[in-house]
Amino acid sequence: xxxxxxxxxxxxxxxxxxxxxxxxSSLVFSQxxxxxxxxxxxxxxxxxxxxxxxxxxxxxxxxxxxxxYTGKLLDGTIFDSSIERKQPFxxxxxxxxxxxxxxxxxxxxxxxGQATIIIPPALGYGSIEKTKIPAxxxxxxxxxxxxxxxxxxxxxxxxxxxxxIVTSSGLKYYIVExxxxxxxxxxxxxxxxxxxxxxxxxxxxxxxxxxxxxxxxLGSGNLMKGLDEAVRLMSVGDKxxxxxxxxxxxxxxxxxxxxxxxxLIFDVELIDIEPEIIxxxxxxxxxxxxxxxxxxxxxxxxxxxxxxxxxxxxxxxxYTGYLLDGTIFDSSIRRGEKFSFPIxxxxxxxxxxxxxxxxKVGDKIRFTIPPNLAYGEKSVGSIPPNAxLIFDVELxxxx
Numbered sequence: 001x002x003x004x005x006x007x008x009x010x011x012x013x014x015x016x017x018x019x020x021x022x023x024x025s026s027l028v029f030s031q032x033x034x035x036x037x038x039x040x041x042x043x044x045x046x047x048x049x050x051x052x053x054x055x056x057x058x059x060x061x062x063x064x065x066x067x068x069y070t071g072k073l074l075d076g077t078i079f080d081s082s083i084e085r086k087q088p089f090x091x092x093x094x095x096x097x098x099x100x101x102x103x104x105x106x107x108x109x110x111x112x113g114q115a116t117i118i119i120p121p122a123l124g125y126g127s128i129e130k131t132k133i134p135a136x137x138x139x140x141x142x143x144x145x146x147x148x149x150x151x152x153x154x155x156x157x158x159x160x161x162x163x164x165i166v167t168s169s170g171l172k173y174y175i176v177e178x179x180x181x182x183x184x185x186x187x188x189x190x191x192x193x194x195x196x197x198x199x200x201x202x203x204x205x206x207x208x209x210x211x212x213x214x215x216x217x218l219g220s221g222n223l224m225k226g227l228d229e230a231v232r233l234m235s236v237g238d239k240x241x242x243x244x245x246x247x248x249x250x251x252x253x254x255x256x257x258x259x260x261x262x263x264l265i266f267d268v269e270l271i272d273i274e275p276e277i278i279x280x281x282x283x284x285x286x287x288x289x290x291x292x293x294x295x296x297x298x299x300x301x302x303x304x305x306x307x308x309x310x311x312x313x314x315x316x317x318x319y320t321g322y323l324l325d326g327t328i329f330d331s332s333i334r335r336g337e338k339f340s341f342p343i344x345x346x347x348x349x350x351x352x353x354x355x356x357x358x359x360k361v362g363d364k365i366r367f368t369i370p371p372n373l374a375y376g377e378k379s380v381g382s383i384p385p386n387a388x389l390i391f392d393v394e395l396x397x398x399x
Contacts, residue, residue: 054112175240187328188274193271198264301364316399320334
């Protein structure tokens with residue numbers, strides 16, 4: 001039997017599962033039988049044997065479920081068990097918090113339901129090796145769905161009768177509702193509410209569901225290009241629906257819920273634009289310019305007396321980044337939060353790795369970073385290709 005979970009109606013799914021449970025009602029909740037027989041098989045290749053279908057409604061995307069489980073390899077080796085930990089596992093259906101096989105399999109049970117789920121590698125961890133789980137492993141889970149908590153239902157933006165607008169970059173957007181507030185400006189902190197979907201309607205993220213607007217600095221390069229571009233077009237109160245093509249989204253990167261080369265759909269509302277924070281550039285008058293062998297230049301505006309960071313240590317600092325024309329493209333000061341990263345682990349651009357390693361706690365240094373030590377030919381946020389970047393950096397702590 002092949003079950004297409006996406007296309008089946010609620011009644012069809014219920015009928016199919018009830019029929020299957022009647023056929024398997026004499027089975028015991030164990031794994032003594034041949035794992036290749038007696039299982040319902042879905043279109044994706046998931047196998048499920050239901051011992052108790054449970055009662056009530058099936059969980060839907062956005063619902064939180066509470067599950068007890070024991071995970072095994074096909075040779076019977078147990079690699080994980082919430083029962084042994086005496087702590088049920090909670091996750092949100094359809095949000096990418098678990099492997100695909102779990103999202104699909106648990107959605108076929110109701111409260112109190114018990115089943116064994118066999119998950120092929122493509123719906124598990126694939127070629128990735130996990131602790132106790134070899135690469136390309138078929139996974140077997142005995143599961144009990146203890147409880148279902150209904151999630152917040154977020155209405156989709158209605159674009160009936162709305163005209164699509166396509167920018168030169170390929171971003172498509174619809175103006176769902178027009179606000180009358182301040183226009184968004186690069187370099188300002190903005191707050192948005194958003195809900196993000198795949199083209200098949202699966203929601204993978206939502207600030208609305210989290211109950212807190214998302215704050216970021218417009219044009220800082222810390223946000224996907226399509227979303228950053230769209231917010232630049234908005235005024236406070238605007239509501240847009242976006243269709244973000246892969247090259248403006250996550251490109252060929254994939255995670256548990258977002259396939260590679262995905263077009264992404266966003267419902268976005270610009271909630272607020274914070275007052276502008278005035279940042280004074282470092283005073284470098286009559287200060288000496290140093291140049292390293294790599295071409296990095298730096299000027300010590302104020303010399304500190306603290307320690308110099310070593311590889312593996314974490315630094316805590318404030319910074320403001322400028323283009324050569326003086327435009328601020330990013331600033332931890334504007335965000336109101338200090339920035340930290342570990343030295344020597346490749347978490348930042350090469351010019352930063354080299355430059356910050358030269359600092360002492362208390363130093364205020366201006367760095368001029370050539371393109372080959374920054375983003376090179378890539379365009380990042382409001383940073384054009386082949387840009388020389390200037391950073392004013394103050395080092396506060398090494399830990």
